[in-house]
Amino acid sequence: MFNSKFFALLTLATLVLAEPVERRAATNVFPTPPTTSSLSKPITVKAGTTFTPPRDYTRYDRGSGGCNGQSEGGDSDAVFILEEGATLARVVIGPNQSEGVHCLGTCTIDHVYWEDVCEDAITLKQKSGTSRISYGGTQHASDKVIQHNGGGTVIVNSFYVEDFGKLYRSCGNCGTQYKRDVQLNDVWAVSGSELVGINSNYGDTAKIRTTKASSVKTICQRYNGNNSGDEPTKSGSGPDSSYCQYSTSDVSS
16 A cells, blocks of 8 residues: 655655755854963874864963964974874964964864964974865964975865965975875965965975965965975966966856
C-alpha cells in the first residue's frame, strides 16, 4: 500500500540534503570583545590542540606599551605561540601588542581578528606542510599582515584586510630560503600597497581566486629574494602563468 506520509517525509529529507551549505564570506564587521585579557607573556598552544577563550572573542593583548612600531620582535613578544598542528579560534587581538601570532609549525587560525596590527599579525615558521587562515580580519597594518618565513603552503579563506602594507609576504631575505606557496580565496582587501609579495627566483607561487580588492596598488608583486639579509629587488608584477597564478577576472574592485 502506498504510504503518502512516508513519501512526504522522504521528499522533505531529500530536499534538506540537497539544500546547499550557506557560503561564508569575508566580512568587515568585527566582533565586540566581551572582556580584555592583558598577558605578561605569550600563551603557548600545544601541538595538536585548540585554544578558544572562555568567552568567544575575548580580546588578548600584551598590556599598555605593547606595540613598539616596526621594531622586529621575537617569539617572546607574541600574544600567542602555536606549536605544530595547533589551532587558535574566536579571539580578538588588541592593539597593545607587537607580534600577534607566531606559528612554529603548521597551524590553523580560525575567526581571529586584529583591531590594529603593530609589527606583523601572523608569522609562519613551518618548514613544510599547509597552514590555514580563515574567517577573520585585520585593520591598520603599516607593513605586513602575514609574514611567511618558513616553507610550505598558506591558504587564506574568507579574510578581510583594511589599511595595510602587504597582506602576505614570502620572506625576502631570510637566512634560510624556501619555495613558498600561497592561496587566496574570497579575500576582501581595502586600501593597501600589495596584496601578495612572492620570490619568483625561489619558485614561489600565488593563486588568487574570487577576491575583491579596492584601492590596492599591486595585486601580486614578484621579487628576487636572497639569503644575505639585503633588501630584495622587485622583478615584475601582475598575472603570469608561472608565479602570479590568477587572471583579471579573479579579482574585482
